[in-house]
Structures are given as structure tokens and as C-alpha cells.
Amino acid sequence: MVTGFGNEKLRLGSYKLMLDGAGGGGSAAMREAYPGKPGEFGILYHTREELDRLVLNGHRAGYQVGIHAIGDRAVEMTLKSYAKALAQFPRQDCRHRIEHCGFLDGPLMAQMKEMGVVAALGLPFLYELGDSYIKVFGRERLQCVYPLRSLLERGIVAGLSSDAPVIDPNPLTGIYFAVTRKTPTGETIAPHEAVSVRQAIRAYTLHGAYASFEENIKGSLEPGKLADLVVLSEDILKIPPERILGLRVDLTMVEGVVEYERNA
Template identity: 45%
Template sequence: LRIYAFATVNSRSHPLMGLLGTGVHTGLGDQRLKLGAFKVMTDGSSSGPTAATREPYTSNCQDHGILYWAQEDLDDLIGQAHRQGFQCTVHAVGDRAIEQTLNAMARAQREAPREGLRHRIEHCGICPVDLRARVHAQRILPIMQPAFFWEFGDGYIANYGQHRADTMFPARSLIAAGVPVAGSSDAPVTHWAPLFGIEQALTRATYDGQVCGPDERVDLTTAIRMHTINGAFASFEETIKGSLEPGKLADLVVLGDDIARVPVKDLRHLPVAMTVVGGEVVREA
């Protein structure tokens, strides 16, 4: 395994808050275990549903979800981590939480300009056009979970309405604008298999057969890049992994069939014939 470990805090009393002020920062470690981002949770979940939204839920006109931090408190926390050299990654699902996160990251960069920290938003769920423009302008990296549509998409339509469900996890729009969106599973919340995520990036289909935002579907090559080189970029490792090139680590899988010829609906079932880590075969089917 290669681990890019987050320091995740959910309150000012969390033990990992002690990292701030010590001088440690993103990147400490080696190719097997590395200290990654300083992570903060700003709102609830898309499936709860407790994501913090600008407009009330379609399923409950009194409900706007949950925000865990006041803007000034989040500004202070992100600012501290940013100044110390941490990549910051923020769990933000609803548009209200994404806006709050972008505000905090913009203030941190304005008050202490630093290049190359590659701040991230985990999920970046309900992300309308105005927030997509800010994600691009601020060079933020969205980490999205296409498999959520299969697991939770029917609930998205019921709770947020079709109009918002269609704008959720807008990978195609952001990638077209030049944002290197990465794909992830969020396991154990959804199935861990990257092939399942790749399939869902192509279909955005729910368990009951509905579709959330067909215009945000991506093609196969883009979906693969989301789950390989873009993920490596999000952890500062694009020079050593994420693609097959001389001098890289040779972490790869050999599939049991041609991924470009298998029907999209069967991608999740595509067998893995061999797993190679660091050039060594660690598993064969």
C-alpha cells in the first residue's frame, strides 16, 4: 500500500489540532507513508441529507442542511494550516459549504500568498456555475465520487430536486474549464473499486435507473484520468505515479479484458488479472 494520510479535525478540541504550530507540513514521509492534507469537515452528507444548501431542500422547505463552522472560524483554521505549509482539503458537499470553503481559501491565499499548495475540496457536490468559476479561478482541486450517483442518486433527486441533482459533481464542466478533477470512492461509504467509479462517471445513473445530469457525463479516457493521473496530481505525486512512463513507480493493474470494448454497464465487473506495485507482481488471478 501507499498511503497519503490526512490530518482530519472536526473541532478545535481535536487532538490533531496540536499539529498546527509544530512546523510539520504536507509532504513529510516517503513513498509508502506520507503526511498529506489538513482536512476539515464543513457540512453534512449528500445522502443524509445534511449538506448545507443555499436554497431549502425540495423534500423539506425548512431544511438547509448543517454547517459546522462559522465563516470566521473556518477562515482562521484554514489560514493557520495554509501558513504552515499544509495542503488544505475541506469536506464540502452543499453549495453553501462550498462557498464558505472558497471564501476561507481565498482569504488564506490573500493574506499569506503561497504557490503550489493545491488546496482541495472533497466532494464539491452541489456546485452551480458561479462556484465552478471560483473553483477554476482559485485553482482548487475538486475530488469527486461518481459512485455516489448509484448509491444515493435517487435520494438526490427526491431531496434536492432534479434541477440541483443535475448540477451535482459537475466533472465535465470543470474539466472542460481546465480543472483537473480527481475521482475517488469515499470507501467505505461506497464501493472501493475504481472501475465502479469509472463506470459511474460515464453514466451518472442511479440504482433505480434515473440519470443525474447527463450533460456532465465524461468519456472513458477522461474517467480513467480522473482515477489515475489527476488523483496523483492531487497528492503531489504525478511525477512518480498516475501514468505508465519510464522512471515512474510501476504501480498498475492488468485487466482481464479490453476496457474500451466492454459495455459500459459491465465495467464494474471487469476482472483484474494482475496487480503490480513498484514493479513487483503482488497478485495474480
């Protein structure tokens, strides 16, 4: 059994590895020391050799590999391991992923584009924990955090996710932050990485489906695809971004069958 085994309701996903810690907790593996903490660069759960071996094992077995990497040092290690695995055992359309993919620069994004690596961004983290990120990193270091706009402009598939149950799975939270880059206290983080509502929805739907090899059956409403959809209380494309969090789900449909109706 490898990635893709199963059906529309239950299937085997990626081969997941945990490489570093968390940004808000000061344990994401960074290239530069944490501000005010000389010698502290975060934590790594695997050595380079261990990661290379684990990635190659999953890659050769036919799995899609997904690695939790928040800090830029962890992202760099991940990409090097992916490159080594692909060089040793070439495979087409692997869609290996970086889960969270928190801190990126141009060269790292270029490597992702070249290898077809998918970014699975946990933007709701910055909505709920953004104030702690500011405290830990300072605003300057956060100019390249969860750079959704930059990834999309480079043609990299970037899907949005929640990492539930760690963070509230409500996608409206992620859409709101993707568009406003604001935390609940009104703090703004890397506003130049904001995207449109339509782009945020696409990242949650079509990009999310692509990230799990399901773009032929999910991610958009087209003939032949599963009719999985929600109906919101207002048109999310027409209301001011500040009202997104107040939207309610009026109806949920799964495979064309109404499974939830708020006023029923």
C-alpha cells in the first residue's frame, strides 16, 4: 500500500516526518540564531543522514513524502533530502510536500519550483499564534514567514491547511488571514504576502486537492467531480474582508448529498 490507496472517503496519504519544532515556541530550526538568544537556532529531530535515509525509503517505496519543516534551516534540509532521493531514484510527479513551510527565501522557493515540491501552509497558525511569532522573532524576521503570495507568483502549488486539532480547522480563519494578514489583536504580519479572497479559496480547494492527488475528483465544481461544497450565509467574494470571520455555513453537501443544513 502506498499513497493513493483507498477511495474518496478513506485513502492513504503522505509518508509524514517531523523535522523541527514550532515557530511561536522558539523551536523551529532556523539558519540564524533567535533574536536576543545567541547560539539558539531551534531544534532538529533528525540528523541530515537520518533524514536522507528516511526520505529515500519512503520515496523508493512509492510514497508521497511530507515533512514538517517550519524554520528555513529545516526547509533547506528537507529540499536537500528530496533532491538526493530524486537523484538516486528518479520518479515522475512525486508531489513531495513541505508541511507548514514557514520561513522561505527566493533560492529555497526556486528549488521547490524545480522539483515540483508542494507547500502545505498552515496560515491559521499565524492567525492564532501570530502575536507570539512577533514576540519570538521580531517583525523584521517575519517578512518572509508563510509567504503565500510569493509562492503563488512563482507558480508553486501552495495549499492551505489548519493542522487540526492543534489549530481550529475552520477554513474561514485561514482565508481571513491570507487576505488581511491580521491576528485577532489587529497585528499585521508580512502584509506584502496578502492575496485575494479568490486566490485564498483556490489554495484551500484546488491546490489542496492537487496536494493529495485528488484534483481530478475534488477542488472545483465540474462535471464528473464529486459535488463536495458549502453554501455560506453571504457571498464571500463581495463582502469586506473584515466580515469573513462572521460568515456562517448554511449548507454542506458531500458527493451531491446534503449532509448539513443550518435552518433545517
